[in-house]
Amino acid sequence: MAVIFSIFILVQFNRKKMIVPRLMIIFFSLNLFICIFDYIMLQQFAFAEESEVRSFTWDIIRSAIMCLIWIPYFLRCKRVKNTFVK
Structure with a gap:
């Protein structure tokens, strides 16, 4: 699903559609x-290793x-507002 959404954003980005900034905000959120x-789901499992937990922590921070x-x-950004005008 995320791949399809990413492709959709990419197509809209190339067309310079006004919806792109909102789509990007939704994507990052x-x-x-x-x-x-x-x-949170990983924390529910008792057998989760420390390295996996650390990896997920860095993913959240990133x-x-x-x-x-x-x-x-x-x-x-004014540049974003001026770029996506269609």
């Missing part, structure tokens, strides 16, 4: 939500940093 959900950088960029 869903990515963070899915990472957090996976981490996704959160991406959200902190890209979501404000897509919301506030």
Whole structure:
């Protein structure tokens, strides 16, 4: 499902559609939500190894940093507003 959504965003991005900034915000937010959900589900299993937990923790941190950088960029940048006008 994520691959199809990514391809859809890519097509809209190349067409410079106005919806692209919102789609990107949804994409980054869903990515963070899915990472957090996976981490919570992993915590439910007693046999989860320490390295797996650390890996998921870094995935959450990486996704959160991406959200902190890209979501404000897509919301506030004049370049984004001028690019996606169709």
